Amino acid sequence: MTTSPSPAPAEASPRPQPAADGLVSAARRNLREIAHGLCHPSHPPVPPLANASKRWRRLLPYVVVIALTALFLPVTLNVLTNEYGMNDTLAGLLAVAQAAPLLMLAHRPLQAWWIVFPADVLGALVLLEYPDPPQGIWPWPPPTLISYCFVMLAVALRETRRTAVSVWALTATTSLVLHLAATTRSNGTSALLPAIGALLMVIGAVIRERGDAQRRLAEQETISEAERAQRTLLEERARIARELHDVVAHHMSVITVQADSAPYRIDGLPEEAREEFEAIASSARESLTEMRRLLTVLRNDGTEGERAPQPGLDRLQQLVEATVRAGLPAELSLPARLPDVPQTVDVSAYRIVQEALANVVRHAPGALTRVSVASDGAHLTVLVVNDRAVGPVSPLETTGTGHGLVGMRERVRLTGGTLDTGPLPDGGFRVAARLPLTPVTSQAPEDP
Structure with a gap:
């Protein structure tokens, strides 16, 4: 008589770990940490x-x-x-x-x-x-x-x-x-020491945690301030890049038109010269296309205001008048006739005056401000000087981070000029920029 093989025993499932073992392990771990x-x-x-x-x-x-x-x-x-x-x-x-x-x-x-x-x-x-x-x-x-x-x-x-x-x-x-x-x-001391010790432990822990919180807050404020300064710098550089695009795009457009029309304006051009003009025009158009693509990235908000023509020295009078209407006494001194100013310098000078007047409004409202623009033929000098605020006038911003000066330095560095800013002995402030009227190619802007 044959016997059928007995079925193989099912694989034993792992036995659940008792809860007491988990408590013992947690106790051991806590004791080790203590x-x-x-x-x-x-x-x-x-x-x-x-x-x-x-x-x-x-x-x-x-x-x-x-x-x-x-x-x-x-x-x-x-x-x-x-x-x-x-x-x-x-x-x-x-x-x-x-x-x-x-x-x-x-x-x-x-x-x-x-x-x-x-x-x-x-x-x-x-x-x-x-x-x-x-x-x-x-x-x-x-x-x-x-x-x-x-x-x-x-x-x-x-x-x-x-x-x-x-x-x-x-x-x-x-x-x-x-x-x-x-x-x-x-x-009594057998119970007095634990009681006093508990009170001291609570006091010490509160003081320690408060100090840690203040230290972490100070570190976070420092980090936030550095990030804010870096963000302001990047925003100003992007703004300068947009304005620089407008300047360069104008000249590139002129080059394209001249290269395209040269074969029609000049008689007897050899075929090699015609091909060269066509290559110049094609390269200029490609450059314009790349610059427009970059401008699309920079102008991510697509506002119409940024598509408007960039202001220059010819709009300083309107800027000062608008500042006066805002309640800030300001005076403007311009020469009777300004020399030919490169467009980059023209825009930079306007933006420097604009930012300087905005700083006066924020930090010294009501202070008399004098704006003067002069030229010696080789350089354009922009000077904005304000007196101390008169009367018990509270500034609109009690703390200054100096971020407005970041844009000024970037613009002056772009043109190869110099910038001098600082307080005056009488409590006022001075911004002096000296911008060259000839292109500067030997200097490259450096990261601060």
């Missing part, structure tokens, strides 16, 4: 005011810890010898172990706690061998209690919340164990 926090400080060994601008503030933490050590060292020695009757040698050793580490609170508070805490516990155990004085306090005598509070406060100010809570938990547990070990000797 042990790591207690053994490894979370800050470099520098005092809290190491980056202060004034020297006395940088020295303040050292002065405090030296004063604490000089105070608690003799007081602890005196209390141990006179109040508890401890011999001088042992009292001196305990006093040094409990008070000398206070010198480390400025830069290494966690390491100081690792010395002070065992020394205080050892001192409490040693005091059990001596008779209880009438006014004796155990397990934490007054000097030990107060100095240890400073240690806990320093730990809360410098270490992480997990480390500070761990220090307080060990302190409270030790106080409870000492109280249960000698109930007859224990009194």
Whole structure:
């Protein structure tokens, strides 16, 4: 009789992990993190005011810890010898172990706690061998209690919340164990130290987190300011690029028309010359097409205002009159006849005056402003000077970032000129630009 083979046992499914194992693993992980926090400080060994601008503030933490050590060292020695009757040698050793580490609170508070805490516990155990004085306090005598509070406060100010809570938990547990070990000797300090320590831990944590928040806010403001300046620079460069396109496109269009019409205007041109003119016209048209494509990218908003002709020195009078109507007294001085000004210089001079007047409106409203444009044949000088604001007039912007000067520098650098800006002794401000009237090809703009 044949027996059919027994079916193969199904593959055993993995047994679910008991919830208790997960709790044990989490407890072990937390204990490892606590042990790591207690053994490894979370800050470099520098005092809290190491980056202060004034020297006395940088020295303040050292002065405090030296004063604490000089105070608690003799007081602890005196209390141990006179109040508890401890011999001088042992009292001196305990006093040094409990008070000398206070010198480390400025830069290494966690390491100081690792010395002070065992020394205080050892001192409490040693005091059990001596008779209880009438006014004796155990397990934490007054000097030990107060100095240890400073240690806990320093730990809360410098270490992480997990480390500070761990220090307080060990302190409270030790106080409870000492109280249960000698109930007859224990009194209020066994509960007083954990209570005061909890309060100090909360205060220290609040101060520390507030300082961290202020530091992060200052860093973010610095980053935002740098990004804002970079964005302003890029926007101004894009605006200059658009205006430069208008200038170059005009000349390229003229080149194209001249190259196309040359064979019709000039008789007897050889075939090679006609082909050369055709190549010139074709290259000019291709360049115009590429520039229009680039302009489409730059003019991403497609506003009609940017398609309008770029303003120049001929519109300075309208600009000053509009500024006067806005409430800013302004004067304009122009020569009777300006020399031929390159279009790039023409647009740059107008934009410099426009930005200078806008800065006066924003930062010194009501100040008398004088605008003058002059030329010596080789350079065009643009000068905008404003007096200090008269009367109790609040500026429209109380803080200035200097971003308006970025565009001026970019335009002056584009033309190869120079720009001089700065406050005046009487409280006013001056903007002076000197732009060459001949093309400058030897200088290339550099990134700031």
